Amino acid sequence: MRHIRPALPVLALLLCALPAPAARAAPPAGGQWTAAPASGGGTRPSAEGRPYFYLEGAPGTVLEDTLSLSNPSGAPLTLTLRGAAAYNTADGSLAVRRTPDPWIVLASPEVRIPPHTRADVPFSVTVPAGAQPGDRPAALTAALGGREVDIRLHVRVAGPTLSALTVESVRVDTSRGLIRYALVNRGNTALTPRLAVRADGVFGRALDRAPRLLPVELLPAQRVELTEPWPHPPALDRVDVRLDVTAGGGAHSSATAAASFVPWGAVAGAGLALLGGAAAAVRLVLRRRRASRAGSAETPAPQRESAQTGARQ
Known part of the structure:
Protein backbone atom coordinates (compact mmCIF):
# COMPACT_ATOMS: atom_id res chain seq x y z
CA MET A 1 0.00 0.00 0.00
CA ARG A 2 1.37 3.40 -0.94
CA HIS A 3 0.60 6.46 1.15
CA ILE A 4 1.39 10.13 0.66
CA ARG A 5 1.40 13.03 3.08
CA PRO A 6 -2.07 14.25 4.16
CA ALA A 7 -1.72 17.38 2.04
CA LEU A 8 -1.14 16.64 -1.64
CA PRO A 9 1.58 18.96 -2.93
CA VAL A 10 1.37 20.58 -6.33
CA LEU A 11 3.01 18.05 -8.60
CA ALA A 12 4.40 18.82 -12.01
CA LEU A 13 3.03 16.84 -14.93
CA LEU A 14 5.48 14.36 -16.37
CA LEU A 15 5.75 14.67 -20.15
CA CYS A 16 7.38 11.93 -22.18
CA ALA A 17 7.93 11.98 -25.91
CA LEU A 18 6.25 9.17 -27.84
CA PRO A 19 8.08 7.42 -30.67
CA ALA A 20 7.87 9.55 -33.79
CA PRO A 21 5.57 8.07 -36.46
CA ALA A 22 7.00 6.94 -39.76
CA ALA A 23 4.85 9.43 -41.63
CA ARG A 24 3.38 12.82 -40.72
CA ALA A 25 0.38 12.35 -38.46
CA ALA A 26 -3.02 13.45 -39.68
CA PRO A 27 -4.73 16.39 -37.90
CA PRO A 28 -6.31 15.26 -34.63
CA ALA A 29 -9.89 14.09 -34.99
CA GLY A 30 -10.66 14.14 -31.25
CA GLY A 31 -10.53 10.36 -31.03
CA GLN A 32 -6.80 9.62 -31.25
CA TRP A 33 -5.80 10.34 -27.64
CA THR A 34 -5.90 7.67 -24.94
CA ALA A 35 -6.29 7.58 -21.16
CA ALA A 36 -5.29 4.68 -18.90
CA PRO A 37 -3.73 3.88 -15.51
CA ALA A 38 0.02 4.37 -15.49
CA SER A 39 2.12 1.24 -15.01
CA GLY A 40 3.35 0.31 -11.57
CA GLY A 41 0.86 2.37 -9.55
CA GLY A 42 -1.88 1.74 -7.04
CA THR A 43 -1.87 -0.43 -3.94
CA ARG A 44 -1.37 -3.47 -6.17
CA PRO A 45 1.52 -2.29 -8.38
CA SER A 46 1.88 -3.95 -11.77
CA ALA A 47 4.39 -3.33 -14.50
CA GLU A 48 1.85 -4.51 -17.04
CA GLY A 49 -1.10 -2.48 -18.27
CA ARG A 50 -3.92 -2.13 -15.76
CA PRO A 51 -7.57 -2.11 -16.90
CA TYR A 52 -8.55 0.10 -13.94
CA PHE A 53 -7.22 1.77 -10.79
CA TYR A 54 -7.34 -0.09 -7.48
CA LEU A 55 -6.63 1.75 -4.23
CA GLU A 56 -7.15 0.38 -0.73
CA GLY A 57 -6.53 2.06 2.59
CA ALA A 58 -7.78 2.51 6.12
CA PRO A 59 -9.92 5.46 7.16
CA GLY A 60 -7.80 8.59 7.57
CA THR A 61 -5.20 7.70 4.92
CA VAL A 62 -4.34 9.38 1.63
CA LEU A 63 -3.60 7.20 -1.39
CA GLU A 64 -1.99 8.17 -4.67
CA ASP A 65 -1.80 6.94 -8.25
CA THR A 66 -1.13 8.27 -11.74
CA LEU A 67 -3.25 8.72 -14.85
CA SER A 68 -1.44 8.36 -18.17
CA LEU A 69 -2.63 10.41 -21.18
CA SER A 70 -1.14 10.08 -24.66
CA ASN A 71 -1.38 12.26 -27.75
CA PRO A 72 -0.07 10.42 -30.84
CA SER A 73 -1.35 13.10 -33.21
CA GLY A 74 0.61 15.89 -34.81
CA ALA A 75 -1.16 18.73 -32.98
CA PRO A 76 -1.40 19.70 -29.30
CA LEU A 77 -4.49 18.63 -27.35
CA THR A 78 -6.02 20.02 -24.17
CA LEU A 79 -8.00 17.54 -22.07
CA THR A 80 -10.17 18.29 -19.05
CA LEU A 81 -10.11 15.87 -16.11
CA ARG A 82 -12.40 15.12 -13.19
CA GLY A 83 -12.95 12.40 -10.62
CA ALA A 84 -16.49 11.33 -9.68
CA ALA A 85 -18.40 8.51 -8.01
CA ALA A 86 -19.80 5.66 -10.11
CA TYR A 87 -23.29 4.19 -9.89
CA ASN A 88 -25.62 1.68 -11.56
CA THR A 89 -28.25 2.96 -13.96
CA ALA A 90 -31.73 1.40 -13.77
CA ASP A 91 -30.79 -1.33 -16.29
CA GLY A 92 -27.55 -2.24 -14.51
CA SER A 93 -25.05 -0.30 -16.63
CA LEU A 94 -22.25 1.65 -14.96
CA ALA A 95 -22.31 5.44 -15.14
CA VAL A 96 -20.31 8.32 -13.65
CA ARG A 97 -21.91 11.19 -11.78
CA ARG A 98 -21.49 14.71 -13.11
CA THR A 99 -20.54 16.22 -9.75
CA PRO A 100 -16.90 15.78 -8.61
CA ASP A 101 -16.08 13.33 -5.82
CA PRO A 102 -14.57 15.22 -2.85
CA TRP A 103 -12.34 12.22 -2.08
CA ILE A 104 -10.47 12.63 -5.39
CA VAL A 105 -7.97 15.42 -6.07
CA LEU A 106 -6.17 15.69 -9.42
CA ALA A 107 -2.86 17.49 -9.82
CA SER A 108 -4.52 19.53 -12.58
CA PRO A 109 -8.10 19.66 -13.89
CA GLU A 110 -6.84 20.51 -17.37
CA VAL A 111 -3.84 19.14 -19.24
CA ARG A 112 -2.26 20.37 -22.47
CA ILE A 113 -0.38 17.56 -24.24
CA PRO A 114 2.09 18.43 -27.03
CA PRO A 115 2.13 16.33 -30.22
CA HIS A 116 3.52 12.79 -29.93
CA THR A 117 3.72 13.07 -26.14
CA ARG A 118 2.48 11.24 -23.06
CA ALA A 119 1.47 13.12 -19.92
CA ASP A 120 1.39 11.41 -16.49
CA VAL A 121 -1.05 13.16 -14.16
CA PRO A 122 -0.81 12.32 -10.41
CA PHE A 123 -3.93 12.25 -8.29
CA SER A 124 -4.82 11.39 -4.71
CA VAL A 125 -7.74 9.77 -2.89
CA THR A 126 -8.33 10.92 0.67
CA VAL A 127 -10.23 8.41 2.81
CA PRO A 128 -12.06 10.31 5.57
CA ALA A 129 -11.41 9.25 9.15
CA GLY A 130 -15.04 8.17 9.62
CA ALA A 131 -15.43 6.31 6.32
CA GLN A 132 -17.31 3.01 6.50
CA PRO A 133 -15.49 -0.14 5.32
CA GLY A 134 -16.23 -1.48 1.88
CA ASP A 135 -16.10 -0.52 -1.79
CA ARG A 136 -16.51 3.02 -3.06
CA PRO A 137 -16.61 2.79 -6.88
CA ALA A 138 -15.53 5.89 -8.78
CA ALA A 139 -13.91 6.89 -12.06
CA LEU A 140 -11.56 9.41 -13.61
CA THR A 141 -12.98 11.08 -16.70
CA ALA A 142 -10.89 12.63 -19.47
CA ALA A 143 -12.79 14.74 -22.01
CA LEU A 144 -12.08 16.60 -25.23
CA GLY A 145 -14.81 18.01 -27.43
CA GLY A 146 -17.67 15.56 -27.50
CA ARG A 147 -15.61 12.55 -26.45
CA GLU A 148 -15.28 11.30 -22.87
CA VAL A 149 -13.21 8.37 -21.59
CA ASP A 150 -13.99 6.93 -18.14
CA ILE A 151 -11.26 4.98 -16.32
CA ARG A 152 -12.60 2.90 -13.44
CA LEU A 153 -11.26 3.80 -9.98
CA HIS A 154 -11.99 1.09 -7.42
CA VAL A 155 -11.48 2.40 -3.90
CA ARG A 156 -11.80 0.00 -0.95
CA VAL A 157 -11.91 1.26 2.60
CA ALA A 158 -10.15 -1.31 4.77
CA GLY A 159 -12.25 -3.15 7.34
CA PRO A 160 -14.93 -5.87 7.54
CA THR A 161 -16.79 -6.54 4.30
CA LEU A 162 -20.28 -7.92 3.78
CA SER A 163 -21.60 -9.58 0.61
CA ALA A 164 -25.39 -9.52 0.56
CA VAL A 262 -54.01 -19.26 -21.52
CA PRO A 263 -54.38 -19.35 -25.33
CA TRP A 264 -56.85 -16.49 -25.36
CA GLY A 265 -57.18 -16.56 -29.13
CA ALA A 266 -58.45 -20.13 -29.10
CA VAL A 267 -60.64 -19.42 -26.09
CA ALA A 268 -62.11 -16.37 -27.78
CA GLY A 269 -62.76 -18.36 -30.97
CA ALA A 270 -64.49 -21.14 -29.05
CA GLY A 271 -66.54 -18.58 -27.13
CA LEU A 272 -67.65 -16.88 -30.34
CA ALA A 273 -68.64 -20.24 -31.80
CA LEU A 274 -70.72 -21.06 -28.71
CA LEU A 275 -72.36 -17.65 -28.80
CA GLY A 276 -73.11 -18.04 -32.48
CA GLY A 277 -74.69 -21.47 -31.91
CA ALA A 278 -76.78 -20.18 -29.01
CA ALA A 279 -78.00 -17.23 -31.07
CA ALA A 280 -79.02 -19.54 -33.93
CA ALA A 281 -80.91 -21.76 -31.51
CA VAL A 282 -82.75 -18.79 -30.04
CA ARG A 283 -83.69 -17.54 -33.49
CA LEU A 284 -85.00 -21.00 -34.43
CA VAL A 285 -87.17 -21.20 -31.29
CA LEU A 286 -88.56 -17.71 -31.88
CA ARG A 287 -89.29 -18.52 -35.52
CA ARG A 288 -91.20 -21.65 -34.55
CA ARG A 289 -93.22 -19.77 -31.94
CA ARG A 290 -94.22 -17.11 -34.45
CA ALA A 291 -95.23 -19.78 -36.98
CA SER A 292 -97.32 -21.56 -34.37
CA ARG A 293 -99.15 -18.36 -33.41
CA ALA A 294 -99.86 -17.49 -37.03
CA GLY A 295 -101.37 -20.96 -37.70
CA SER A 296 -103.66 -20.68 -34.68
CA ALA A 297 -105.06 -17.32 -35.86
CA GLU A 298 -106.02 -18.63 -39.36
CA THR A 299 -108.02 -21.73 -38.18
CA PRO A 300 -111.90 -20.93 -37.95
CA ALA A 301 -113.59 -21.48 -34.63
CA PRO A 302 -116.06 -24.50 -34.51
CA GLN A 303 -119.88 -23.66 -34.64
CA ARG A 304 -121.96 -24.47 -31.60
CA GLU A 305 -125.74 -25.33 -31.88
CA SER A 306 -127.91 -23.86 -29.22
CA ALA A 307 -130.21 -25.97 -27.07
CA GLN A 308 -133.20 -24.23 -28.57
CA THR A 309 -132.25 -25.14 -32.13
CA GLY A 310 -131.87 -28.75 -31.19
CA ALA A 311 -135.31 -28.62 -29.49
CA ARG A 312 -137.03 -27.37 -32.65
CA GLN A 313 -135.63 -30.17 -34.64
Missing part, protein backbone atom coordinates in the same frame (compact mmCIF):
# COMPACT_ATOMS: atom_id res chain seq x y z
CA LEU A 165 -28.09 -9.09 -2.06
CA THR A 166 -31.81 -9.64 -2.58
CA VAL A 167 -33.89 -10.46 -5.64
CA GLU A 168 -37.24 -8.68 -5.60
CA SER A 169 -40.33 -7.77 -7.63
CA VAL A 170 -40.35 -10.95 -9.72
CA ARG A 171 -43.18 -10.99 -12.27
CA VAL A 172 -43.85 -12.69 -15.59
CA ASP A 173 -44.66 -10.45 -18.55
CA THR A 174 -46.65 -12.98 -20.60
CA SER A 175 -47.35 -10.52 -23.41
CA ARG A 176 -43.63 -9.90 -24.05
CA GLY A 177 -42.18 -13.26 -23.08
CA LEU A 178 -40.07 -11.84 -20.24
CA ILE A 179 -39.40 -12.50 -16.57
CA ARG A 180 -38.89 -9.15 -14.86
CA TYR A 181 -37.06 -8.77 -11.55
CA ALA A 182 -34.94 -6.42 -9.45
CA LEU A 183 -31.57 -6.96 -7.75
CA VAL A 184 -30.49 -4.95 -4.71
CA ASN A 185 -26.97 -4.92 -3.25
CA ARG A 186 -27.47 -4.95 0.53
CA GLY A 187 -23.77 -5.26 1.38
CA ASN A 188 -20.69 -3.04 1.10
CA THR A 189 -18.84 -4.79 -1.74
CA ALA A 190 -19.39 -4.76 -5.48
CA LEU A 191 -20.98 -8.01 -6.71
CA THR A 192 -21.12 -9.94 -9.98
CA PRO A 193 -24.29 -12.04 -9.65
CA ARG A 194 -25.15 -15.44 -11.10
CA LEU A 195 -28.75 -16.30 -11.95
CA ALA A 196 -30.59 -19.64 -12.13
CA VAL A 197 -34.23 -19.84 -13.29
CA ARG A 198 -36.78 -22.61 -12.86
CA ALA A 199 -40.51 -22.81 -13.59
CA ASP A 200 -42.77 -25.69 -12.49
CA GLY A 201 -46.27 -26.01 -13.85
CA VAL A 202 -49.29 -28.25 -13.57
CA PHE A 203 -47.98 -30.33 -16.46
CA GLY A 204 -44.39 -30.55 -15.22
CA ARG A 205 -41.14 -28.56 -15.50
CA ALA A 206 -41.65 -25.67 -17.92
CA LEU A 207 -38.23 -23.97 -17.61
CA ASP A 208 -34.87 -24.98 -16.14
CA ARG A 209 -31.79 -22.78 -16.66
CA ALA A 210 -28.51 -23.51 -14.93
CA PRO A 211 -26.71 -20.69 -13.08
CA ARG A 212 -25.03 -18.21 -15.41
CA LEU A 213 -23.03 -15.04 -14.86
CA LEU A 214 -25.04 -11.87 -15.42
CA PRO A 215 -23.40 -9.05 -17.43
CA VAL A 216 -23.88 -6.70 -14.47
CA GLU A 217 -21.59 -5.35 -11.76
CA LEU A 218 -23.89 -4.51 -8.88
CA LEU A 219 -22.42 -1.72 -6.78
CA PRO A 220 -23.09 -1.31 -3.04
CA ALA A 221 -26.49 0.18 -2.11
CA GLN A 222 -27.66 0.03 -5.74
CA ARG A 223 -30.90 -1.39 -7.21
CA VAL A 224 -31.23 -2.48 -10.85
CA GLU A 225 -34.21 -3.68 -12.91
CA LEU A 226 -33.40 -6.66 -15.14
CA THR A 227 -35.22 -9.06 -17.46
CA GLU A 228 -34.80 -12.71 -18.39
CA PRO A 229 -36.14 -13.72 -21.81
CA TRP A 230 -38.71 -16.52 -22.02
CA PRO A 231 -39.63 -16.61 -25.71
CA HIS A 232 -41.33 -20.04 -25.68
CA PRO A 233 -43.49 -20.37 -22.55
CA PRO A 234 -46.18 -23.10 -22.30
CA ALA A 235 -49.36 -22.49 -24.29
CA LEU A 236 -51.64 -23.59 -21.46
CA ASP A 237 -50.44 -23.93 -17.88
CA ARG A 238 -50.17 -22.32 -14.48
CA VAL A 239 -46.54 -22.09 -13.37
CA ASP A 240 -44.50 -21.06 -10.34
CA VAL A 241 -41.30 -19.26 -11.40
CA ARG A 242 -38.29 -19.31 -9.05
CA LEU A 243 -35.18 -17.14 -9.38
CA ASP A 244 -32.00 -18.03 -7.45
CA VAL A 245 -29.23 -15.42 -7.40
CA THR A 246 -25.75 -15.94 -5.94
CA ALA A 247 -22.56 -13.87 -5.80
CA GLY A 248 -19.09 -14.00 -4.29
CA GLY A 249 -18.69 -13.92 -0.55
CA GLY A 250 -21.67 -16.19 0.08
CA ALA A 251 -24.38 -13.79 -1.11
CA HIS A 252 -27.60 -15.61 -2.01
CA SER A 253 -31.27 -14.76 -2.51
CA SER A 254 -34.38 -16.38 -4.00
CA ALA A 255 -37.83 -15.16 -5.02
CA THR A 256 -40.86 -16.63 -6.76
CA ALA A 257 -43.84 -15.51 -8.81
CA ALA A 258 -46.91 -17.27 -10.29
CA ALA A 259 -48.19 -16.89 -13.83
CA SER A 260 -50.98 -18.38 -15.92
CA PHE A 261 -50.72 -19.03 -19.64
Whole structure:
Protein backbone atom coordinates (compact mmCIF):
# COMPACT_ATOMS: atom_id res chain seq x y z
CA MET A 1 0.00 0.00 0.00
CA ARG A 2 1.37 3.40 -0.94
CA HIS A 3 0.60 6.46 1.15
CA ILE A 4 1.39 10.13 0.66
CA ARG A 5 1.40 13.03 3.08
CA PRO A 6 -2.07 14.25 4.16
CA ALA A 7 -1.72 17.38 2.04
CA LEU A 8 -1.14 16.64 -1.64
CA PRO A 9 1.58 18.96 -2.93
CA VAL A 10 1.37 20.58 -6.33
CA LEU A 11 3.01 18.05 -8.60
CA ALA A 12 4.40 18.82 -12.01
CA LEU A 13 3.03 16.84 -14.93
CA LEU A 14 5.48 14.36 -16.37
CA LEU A 15 5.75 14.67 -20.15
CA CYS A 16 7.38 11.93 -22.18
CA ALA A 17 7.93 11.98 -25.91
CA LEU A 18 6.25 9.17 -27.84
CA PRO A 19 8.08 7.42 -30.67
CA ALA A 20 7.87 9.55 -33.79
CA PRO A 21 5.57 8.07 -36.46
CA ALA A 22 7.00 6.94 -39.76
CA ALA A 23 4.85 9.43 -41.63
CA ARG A 24 3.38 12.82 -40.72
CA ALA A 25 0.38 12.35 -38.46
CA ALA A 26 -3.02 13.45 -39.68
CA PRO A 27 -4.73 16.39 -37.90
CA PRO A 28 -6.31 15.26 -34.63
CA ALA A 29 -9.89 14.09 -34.99
CA GLY A 30 -10.66 14.14 -31.25
CA GLY A 31 -10.53 10.36 -31.03
CA GLN A 32 -6.80 9.62 -31.25
CA TRP A 33 -5.80 10.34 -27.64
CA THR A 34 -5.90 7.67 -24.94
CA ALA A 35 -6.29 7.58 -21.16
CA ALA A 36 -5.29 4.68 -18.90
CA PRO A 37 -3.73 3.88 -15.51
CA ALA A 38 0.02 4.37 -15.49
CA SER A 39 2.12 1.24 -15.01
CA GLY A 40 3.35 0.31 -11.57
CA GLY A 41 0.86 2.37 -9.55
CA GLY A 42 -1.88 1.74 -7.04
CA THR A 43 -1.87 -0.43 -3.94
CA ARG A 44 -1.37 -3.47 -6.17
CA PRO A 45 1.52 -2.29 -8.38
CA SER A 46 1.88 -3.95 -11.77
CA ALA A 47 4.39 -3.33 -14.50
CA GLU A 48 1.85 -4.51 -17.04
CA GLY A 49 -1.10 -2.48 -18.27
CA ARG A 50 -3.92 -2.13 -15.76
CA PRO A 51 -7.57 -2.11 -16.90
CA TYR A 52 -8.55 0.10 -13.94
CA PHE A 53 -7.22 1.77 -10.79
CA TYR A 54 -7.34 -0.09 -7.48
CA LEU A 55 -6.63 1.75 -4.23
CA GLU A 56 -7.15 0.38 -0.73
CA GLY A 57 -6.53 2.06 2.59
CA ALA A 58 -7.78 2.51 6.12
CA PRO A 59 -9.92 5.46 7.16
CA GLY A 60 -7.80 8.59 7.57
CA THR A 61 -5.20 7.70 4.92
CA VAL A 62 -4.34 9.38 1.63
CA LEU A 63 -3.60 7.20 -1.39
CA GLU A 64 -1.99 8.17 -4.67
CA ASP A 65 -1.80 6.94 -8.25
CA THR A 66 -1.13 8.27 -11.74
CA LEU A 67 -3.25 8.72 -14.85
CA SER A 68 -1.44 8.36 -18.17
CA LEU A 69 -2.63 10.41 -21.18
CA SER A 70 -1.14 10.08 -24.66
CA ASN A 71 -1.38 12.26 -27.75
CA PRO A 72 -0.07 10.42 -30.84
CA SER A 73 -1.35 13.10 -33.21
CA GLY A 74 0.61 15.89 -34.81
CA ALA A 75 -1.16 18.73 -32.98
CA PRO A 76 -1.40 19.70 -29.30
CA LEU A 77 -4.49 18.63 -27.35
CA THR A 78 -6.02 20.02 -24.17
CA LEU A 79 -8.00 17.54 -22.07
CA THR A 80 -10.17 18.29 -19.05
CA LEU A 81 -10.11 15.87 -16.11
CA ARG A 82 -12.40 15.12 -13.19
CA GLY A 83 -12.95 12.40 -10.62
CA ALA A 84 -16.49 11.33 -9.68
CA ALA A 85 -18.40 8.51 -8.01
CA ALA A 86 -19.80 5.66 -10.11
CA TYR A 87 -23.29 4.19 -9.89
CA ASN A 88 -25.62 1.68 -11.56
CA THR A 89 -28.25 2.96 -13.96
CA ALA A 90 -31.73 1.40 -13.77
CA ASP A 91 -30.79 -1.33 -16.29
CA GLY A 92 -27.55 -2.24 -14.51
CA SER A 93 -25.05 -0.30 -16.63
CA LEU A 94 -22.25 1.65 -14.96
CA ALA A 95 -22.31 5.44 -15.14
CA VAL A 96 -20.31 8.32 -13.65
CA ARG A 97 -21.91 11.19 -11.78
CA ARG A 98 -21.49 14.71 -13.11
CA THR A 99 -20.54 16.22 -9.75
CA PRO A 100 -16.90 15.78 -8.61
CA ASP A 101 -16.08 13.33 -5.82
CA PRO A 102 -14.57 15.22 -2.85
CA TRP A 103 -12.34 12.22 -2.08
CA ILE A 104 -10.47 12.63 -5.39
CA VAL A 105 -7.97 15.42 -6.07
CA LEU A 106 -6.17 15.69 -9.42
CA ALA A 107 -2.86 17.49 -9.82
CA SER A 108 -4.52 19.53 -12.58
CA PRO A 109 -8.10 19.66 -13.89
CA GLU A 110 -6.84 20.51 -17.37
CA VAL A 111 -3.84 19.14 -19.24
CA ARG A 112 -2.26 20.37 -22.47
CA ILE A 113 -0.38 17.56 -24.24
CA PRO A 114 2.09 18.43 -27.03
CA PRO A 115 2.13 16.33 -30.22
CA HIS A 116 3.52 12.79 -29.93
CA THR A 117 3.72 13.07 -26.14
CA ARG A 118 2.48 11.24 -23.06
CA ALA A 119 1.47 13.12 -19.92
CA ASP A 120 1.39 11.41 -16.49
CA VAL A 121 -1.05 13.16 -14.16
CA PRO A 122 -0.81 12.32 -10.41
CA PHE A 123 -3.93 12.25 -8.29
CA SER A 124 -4.82 11.39 -4.71
CA VAL A 125 -7.74 9.77 -2.89
CA THR A 126 -8.33 10.92 0.67
CA VAL A 127 -10.23 8.41 2.81
CA PRO A 128 -12.06 10.31 5.57
CA ALA A 129 -11.41 9.25 9.15
CA GLY A 130 -15.04 8.17 9.62
CA ALA A 131 -15.43 6.31 6.32
CA GLN A 132 -17.31 3.01 6.50
CA PRO A 133 -15.49 -0.14 5.32
CA GLY A 134 -16.23 -1.48 1.88
CA ASP A 135 -16.10 -0.52 -1.79
CA ARG A 136 -16.51 3.02 -3.06
CA PRO A 137 -16.61 2.79 -6.88
CA ALA A 138 -15.53 5.89 -8.78
CA ALA A 139 -13.91 6.89 -12.06
CA LEU A 140 -11.56 9.41 -13.61
CA THR A 141 -12.98 11.08 -16.70
CA ALA A 142 -10.89 12.63 -19.47
CA ALA A 143 -12.79 14.74 -22.01
CA LEU A 144 -12.08 16.60 -25.23
CA GLY A 145 -14.81 18.01 -27.43
CA GLY A 146 -17.67 15.56 -27.50
CA ARG A 147 -15.61 12.55 -26.45
CA GLU A 148 -15.28 11.30 -22.87
CA VAL A 149 -13.21 8.37 -21.59
CA ASP A 150 -13.99 6.93 -18.14
CA ILE A 151 -11.26 4.98 -16.32
CA ARG A 152 -12.60 2.90 -13.44
CA LEU A 153 -11.26 3.80 -9.98
CA HIS A 154 -11.99 1.09 -7.42
CA VAL A 155 -11.48 2.40 -3.90
CA ARG A 156 -11.80 0.00 -0.95
CA VAL A 157 -11.91 1.26 2.60
CA ALA A 158 -10.15 -1.31 4.77
CA GLY A 159 -12.25 -3.15 7.34
CA PRO A 160 -14.93 -5.87 7.54
CA THR A 161 -16.79 -6.54 4.30
CA LEU A 162 -20.28 -7.92 3.78
CA SER A 163 -21.60 -9.58 0.61
CA ALA A 164 -25.39 -9.52 0.56
CA LEU A 165 -28.09 -9.09 -2.06
CA THR A 166 -31.81 -9.64 -2.58
CA VAL A 167 -33.89 -10.46 -5.64
CA GLU A 168 -37.24 -8.68 -5.60
CA SER A 169 -40.33 -7.77 -7.63
CA VAL A 170 -40.35 -10.95 -9.72
CA ARG A 171 -43.18 -10.99 -12.27
CA VAL A 172 -43.85 -12.69 -15.59
CA ASP A 173 -44.66 -10.45 -18.55
CA THR A 174 -46.65 -12.98 -20.60
CA SER A 175 -47.35 -10.52 -23.41
CA ARG A 176 -43.63 -9.90 -24.05
CA GLY A 177 -42.18 -13.26 -23.08
CA LEU A 178 -40.07 -11.84 -20.24
CA ILE A 179 -39.40 -12.50 -16.57
CA ARG A 180 -38.89 -9.15 -14.86
CA TYR A 181 -37.06 -8.77 -11.55
CA ALA A 182 -34.94 -6.42 -9.45
CA LEU A 183 -31.57 -6.96 -7.75
CA VAL A 184 -30.49 -4.95 -4.71
CA ASN A 185 -26.97 -4.92 -3.25
CA ARG A 186 -27.47 -4.95 0.53
CA GLY A 187 -23.77 -5.26 1.38
CA ASN A 188 -20.69 -3.04 1.10
CA THR A 189 -18.84 -4.79 -1.74
CA ALA A 190 -19.39 -4.76 -5.48
CA LEU A 191 -20.98 -8.01 -6.71
CA THR A 192 -21.12 -9.94 -9.98
CA PRO A 193 -24.29 -12.04 -9.65
CA ARG A 194 -25.15 -15.44 -11.10
CA LEU A 195 -28.75 -16.30 -11.95
CA ALA A 196 -30.59 -19.64 -12.13
CA VAL A 197 -34.23 -19.84 -13.29
CA ARG A 198 -36.78 -22.61 -12.86
CA ALA A 199 -40.51 -22.81 -13.59
CA ASP A 200 -42.77 -25.69 -12.49
CA GLY A 201 -46.27 -26.01 -13.85
CA VAL A 202 -49.29 -28.25 -13.57
CA PHE A 203 -47.98 -30.33 -16.46
CA GLY A 204 -44.39 -30.55 -15.22
CA ARG A 205 -41.14 -28.56 -15.50
CA ALA A 206 -41.65 -25.67 -17.92
CA LEU A 207 -38.23 -23.97 -17.61
CA ASP A 208 -34.87 -24.98 -16.14
CA ARG A 209 -31.79 -22.78 -16.66
CA ALA A 210 -28.51 -23.51 -14.93
CA PRO A 211 -26.71 -20.69 -13.08
CA ARG A 212 -25.03 -18.21 -15.41
CA LEU A 213 -23.03 -15.04 -14.86
CA LEU A 214 -25.04 -11.87 -15.42
CA PRO A 215 -23.40 -9.05 -17.43
CA VAL A 216 -23.88 -6.70 -14.47
CA GLU A 217 -21.59 -5.35 -11.76
CA LEU A 218 -23.89 -4.51 -8.88
CA LEU A 219 -22.42 -1.72 -6.78
CA PRO A 220 -23.09 -1.31 -3.04
CA ALA A 221 -26.49 0.18 -2.11
CA GLN A 222 -27.66 0.03 -5.74
CA ARG A 223 -30.90 -1.39 -7.21
CA VAL A 224 -31.23 -2.48 -10.85
CA GLU A 225 -34.21 -3.68 -12.91
CA LEU A 226 -33.40 -6.66 -15.14
CA THR A 227 -35.22 -9.06 -17.46
CA GLU A 228 -34.80 -12.71 -18.39
CA PRO A 229 -36.14 -13.72 -21.81
CA TRP A 230 -38.71 -16.52 -22.02
CA PRO A 231 -39.63 -16.61 -25.71
CA HIS A 232 -41.33 -20.04 -25.68
CA PRO A 233 -43.49 -20.37 -22.55
CA PRO A 234 -46.18 -23.10 -22.30
CA ALA A 235 -49.36 -22.49 -24.29
CA LEU A 236 -51.64 -23.59 -21.46
CA ASP A 237 -50.44 -23.93 -17.88
CA ARG A 238 -50.17 -22.32 -14.48
CA VAL A 239 -46.54 -22.09 -13.37
CA ASP A 240 -44.50 -21.06 -10.34
CA VAL A 241 -41.30 -19.26 -11.40
CA ARG A 242 -38.29 -19.31 -9.05
CA LEU A 243 -35.18 -17.14 -9.38
CA ASP A 244 -32.00 -18.03 -7.45
CA VAL A 245 -29.23 -15.42 -7.40
CA THR A 246 -25.75 -15.94 -5.94
CA ALA A 247 -22.56 -13.87 -5.80
CA GLY A 248 -19.09 -14.00 -4.29
CA GLY A 249 -18.69 -13.92 -0.55
CA GLY A 250 -21.67 -16.19 0.08
CA ALA A 251 -24.38 -13.79 -1.11
CA HIS A 252 -27.60 -15.61 -2.01
CA SER A 253 -31.27 -14.76 -2.51
CA SER A 254 -34.38 -16.38 -4.00
CA ALA A 255 -37.83 -15.16 -5.02
CA THR A 256 -40.86 -16.63 -6.76
CA ALA A 257 -43.84 -15.51 -8.81
CA ALA A 258 -46.91 -17.27 -10.29
CA ALA A 259 -48.19 -16.89 -13.83
CA SER A 260 -50.98 -18.38 -15.92
CA PHE A 261 -50.72 -19.03 -19.64
CA VAL A 262 -54.01 -19.26 -21.52
CA PRO A 263 -54.38 -19.35 -25.33
CA TRP A 264 -56.85 -16.49 -25.36
CA GLY A 265 -57.18 -16.56 -29.13
CA ALA A 266 -58.45 -20.13 -29.10
CA VAL A 267 -60.64 -19.42 -26.09
CA ALA A 268 -62.11 -16.37 -27.78
CA GLY A 269 -62.76 -18.36 -30.97
CA ALA A 270 -64.49 -21.14 -29.05
CA GLY A 271 -66.54 -18.58 -27.13
CA LEU A 272 -67.65 -16.88 -30.34
CA ALA A 273 -68.64 -20.24 -31.80
CA LEU A 274 -70.72 -21.06 -28.71
CA LEU A 275 -72.36 -17.65 -28.80
CA GLY A 276 -73.11 -18.04 -32.48
CA GLY A 277 -74.69 -21.47 -31.91
CA ALA A 278 -76.78 -20.18 -29.01
CA ALA A 279 -78.00 -17.23 -31.07
CA ALA A 280 -79.02 -19.54 -33.93
CA ALA A 281 -80.91 -21.76 -31.51
CA VAL A 282 -82.75 -18.79 -30.04
CA ARG A 283 -83.69 -17.54 -33.49
CA LEU A 284 -85.00 -21.00 -34.43
CA VAL A 285 -87.17 -21.20 -31.29
CA LEU A 286 -88.56 -17.71 -31.88
CA ARG A 287 -89.29 -18.52 -35.52
CA ARG A 288 -91.20 -21.65 -34.55
CA ARG A 289 -93.22 -19.77 -31.94
CA ARG A 290 -94.22 -17.11 -34.45
CA ALA A 291 -95.23 -19.78 -36.98
CA SER A 292 -97.32 -21.56 -34.37
CA ARG A 293 -99.15 -18.36 -33.41
CA ALA A 294 -99.86 -17.49 -37.03
CA GLY A 295 -101.37 -20.96 -37.70
CA SER A 296 -103.66 -20.68 -34.68
CA ALA A 297 -105.06 -17.32 -35.86
CA GLU A 298 -106.02 -18.63 -39.36
CA THR A 299 -108.02 -21.73 -38.18
CA PRO A 300 -111.90 -20.93 -37.95
CA ALA A 301 -113.59 -21.48 -34.63
CA PRO A 302 -116.06 -24.50 -34.51
CA GLN A 303 -119.88 -23.66 -34.64
CA ARG A 304 -121.96 -24.47 -31.60
CA GLU A 305 -125.74 -25.33 -31.88
CA SER A 306 -127.91 -23.86 -29.22
CA ALA A 307 -130.21 -25.97 -27.07
CA GLN A 308 -133.20 -24.23 -28.57
CA THR A 309 -132.25 -25.14 -32.13
CA GLY A 310 -131.87 -28.75 -31.19
CA ALA A 311 -135.31 -28.62 -29.49
CA ARG A 312 -137.03 -27.37 -32.65
CA GLN A 313 -135.63 -30.17 -34.64
